[in-house]
Amino acid sequence: MVLLACGTAMAQLPIYNVGRAPTEAELHPSDGVVGSDGKELPPGRGTAKEGETIYAAKCAACHGKNGEGIYPWPRLVGGIGTLNTPIPVQTVGSYSPYATTIWDYIQRAMPPFPLEKNLTPDNIYALTALLLYWNGIIKEIDVMDKNSLPEVQMPNRHGFYPDPPQSTPNKDGTWQPYWNQAKPAAK
Amino acid sequence: MNSKMSDRRGFLKGTAAMAGLAVGAIPFANGNALASVTPGEPNTSMGVTKLGVTPDEPNIQDLLYGGRSRYETTVRIPSVGWNGATGLRNLTPLQDSIGVITPSSYHYLVQHDMHITNIDPRQHTLMIYGMVDRPLVFTMEELKRLPSVSRIHFLECTGNSGLMHYKSMLHDQKLGRADLTVIQAMHGRVSTSEWTGVPLSLLLKGAGVQKQASWLVAEGADLCRHAKSFPLAKAMDDVIVAYGQNGEALRREQGYPLRLVVPGWQGVNNVKYVKRIKLVDKPYYLGRETSSYTNLKPNGKASWYESQVGPKSLITYPSDAHHLPERGLYEISGLAWSGRGAISRVEVSTDGGRTWKDAQLQQPVFRKAFTRFRLGWNWSGAETVIMSRCTNEYGDIQPTMLELAKLWGDQVTPHYTGEEIEHWWETAAIMEFLNNPILPWRVKPDGSVQDALYNTLYNTNGPSKNSYYSGGKI
Structure with missing residues (x-):
């Protein structure tokens, strides 16, 4: 009983004594956020081949049969090597720095219709594999899972600055992008 | 400013907002100009308008939750081009703004899908977890018991005034849209409200943020579950977990029942419908901090995690x-x-x-x-x-x-x-x-x-x- 009481006290906001401890299920949400190291990725696996059927059924209507995009929905394939040209084509292949981001985004937001939103982790691994394959980043037979996906090297991994992003303010209290560099116009 | 000019100005603003509808003006004996034709449904059953005064039968709904005069026609127009086609995005009519507060009905909105989220506040909770000593879940009722602050802050969409919107605007005008003005279509992604809620720092301190934590990830409960990571240092500074806007509950499209307000930082950080905040030790490189909301330069390199809005x-x-x-x-x-x-x-x-x-x-x-x-x-x-x-x-x-x-x-x-x-x-x-x-x-x-x-x-x-x-x- 003493231990239980202690546990309850620990599981509330001190002083105000509100809030409760999350359940185990809440602490490990099946739709939780996935960072670049992939440590939150769930079990499961998928290949580009397996992704093709799911893509055709769930994604092609907006993103095109081969990921070419249908206005106004974004293109998903191509653009590698174009970022410094007059017509940069930004896709998850040419622009995204981490493959895990693709997994997180599909899981989080796709497809954007309530009744269609039922992709399993296997589906999402397969779709991620398909997009990586279509962009020439992995092979068709490569299996994507919680270990292999974070290892995928994206072509634009080092295309962003500052790297790493700013975690603390500048000395003068400002944050990127340093507005005080703009000088006053002459009187 | 004298009353004559004030009326004329109000009239002109009204006509501009009506986007090309033909509106005539009747000069009255006292010199004021009043609109003779108004949109909506003018009440003609009460007889001839006398000096602009037409009494209405009281509409009970209008009295229960106040509506505006039928002579006020300004609206939040939808955004332009792909921006308006891929999500619910409506723009503040800055041309008709008065004072510093944006009425909640005029507050711009950027929703990344085509759905307005409806959340029952009795079911909504906020969880603080990750690198904390005491992961905690709060109900709305509990959050409202805690010490609160009210602060007046602007929110501005990251892409406000962006050149791409001008291109989209020309495109939409070509397609026949007549309601577009530069001031609203280009600049209408900024608004100011009084926000009320709990300082996020209070919740974080109570949960016991661990030493290695330096960032957090906030996630919303909307259909596409907007998520954004930002530095812990900002969270501890002045971020508000807000449930109130301009003297009432948040509007649905502003994150009802709970949202983050990240003062002075680009809108994308101000996660609506916030339901989970995870303390982590690095940025999370999510879709809306890498694939979009980054700034590609001509040399092919892109800046990211730009945050603070300039003067x-x-x-x-x-x-x-x-x-x-x-x-x-x-x-x-x-x-x-x-x-x-x-x-x-x-x-x-x-x-x-x-x-x-x-x-x-x-x-x-x-x-x-x-x-x-x-x-x-x-x-x-x-x-x-x-x-x-x-x-x-x-x-x-x-x-x-x-x-x-x-x-x-x-x-x-x-x-x-x-x-x-x-x-x-x-x-x-x-x-x-x-x-x-x-x-x-x-x-x-x-x-x-x-x-x-x-x-x-x-x-x-x-x-x-x-x-x-x-x-x-x-």
Whole structure:
């Protein structure tokens, strides 16, 4: 009983004594956020081949049969090597720095219709594999899972600055992008 | 300003907002001009309108939750181009803004899908977890028991005033949209509200943030579950877990029942419908901090995690939504804001940037919030360009387009070639986000007002021939 009481006290906001401890299920949400190291990725696996059927059924209507995009929905394939040209084509292949981001985004937001939103982790691994394959980043037979996906090297991994992003303010209290560099116009 | 001018100005604003509907004016004996035709459903059953007064039968719904006069027709128009087609995005009518508070009904919204989220507040909880000693779950009722703060802050969409919107605007105008003005379609992704809620720092301290935590990830409960990571240092500084807006609960499209307000930082950080906050030890490189909301430069490198909104100001009257009926006295009025602190000064030029006068600032001035400025102006009737520039309490001055271009590493607008327009939606993630240049309006001798920045960017070979990019320096 003493231990239980202690546990309850620990599981509330001190002083105000509100809030409760999350359940185990809440602490490990099946739709939780996935960072670049992939440590939150769930079990499961998928290949580009397996992704093709799911893509055709769930994604092609907006993103095109081969990921070419249908206005106004974004293109998903191509653009590698174009970022410094007059017509940069930004896709998850040419622009995204981490493959895990693709997994997180599909899981989080796709497809954007309530009744269609039922992709399993296997589906999402397969779709991620398909997009990586279509962009020439992995092979068709490569299996994507919680270990292999974070290892995928994206072509634009080092295309962003500052790297790493700013975690603390500048000395003068400002944050990127340093507005005080703009000088006053002459009187 | 005398009452005659005030009425005329209100009338003109109303007609502009009606986007091309034919509206006549009846001059009344007292000299006021009143609209003779109004949209909506004028009540004619009560007989002839006498001096503009037509009594209505009381509408019980209007009395239970107040509606506006039928003579007020301003609306939040939908956004332009792909931006308006891929999500619910509606724009604040800055041309009709009054004072510093944006009514909740006018607050801009950017939703990344086509659904308005409906959440039962009795079911909604907020979980703080990850690198904390005590992961905690709060109900709405519990959050409302905690010490609260009310603060007035602007929110501005990361892409507000972005050049890509001008391209989309021209495109939509070609397709026949008649409701677009530069002031609303280009600049209407900014609003100011009084936000009420619990300081996030109180919840984080209570949960016991562990030493290794340096970032957090906030997730919303909307259909596409918007998520964004940002540094813990900002969270501990002034972030609010807000349930109130302008004296009532948050509006649905503003995140009801709970949202983050991240003062002075780009809108994408202000996660709506917030349900989980995870403490982590690095940025999470999510979709809306890598694939989009980043700023690709001509050299192929992109800046990311840009956060703080620079000092910015805009003349809201007169603007391209207005028409000046005659030469004479007008009050130039506008809004200024800065993500770093309070606005300390706004200067206005009525001669294309050659000379500047200090405008009067509406008091009190709130930090990281709209500041209303006003300056009397005697318009001679000749063509001229008017513009404003602001300074914040640290001396940061609103830059010119040329100065911004240097910060961007751009030739002002290299991405927007004719060739590229064919591909514009493929490259839609290119948004030049550092969008706080001095914004000029050209007043023509016929009293019409035009944008004097964006159209020139498109219609000339570059900015060097035009002084307005440089605030009159060239």
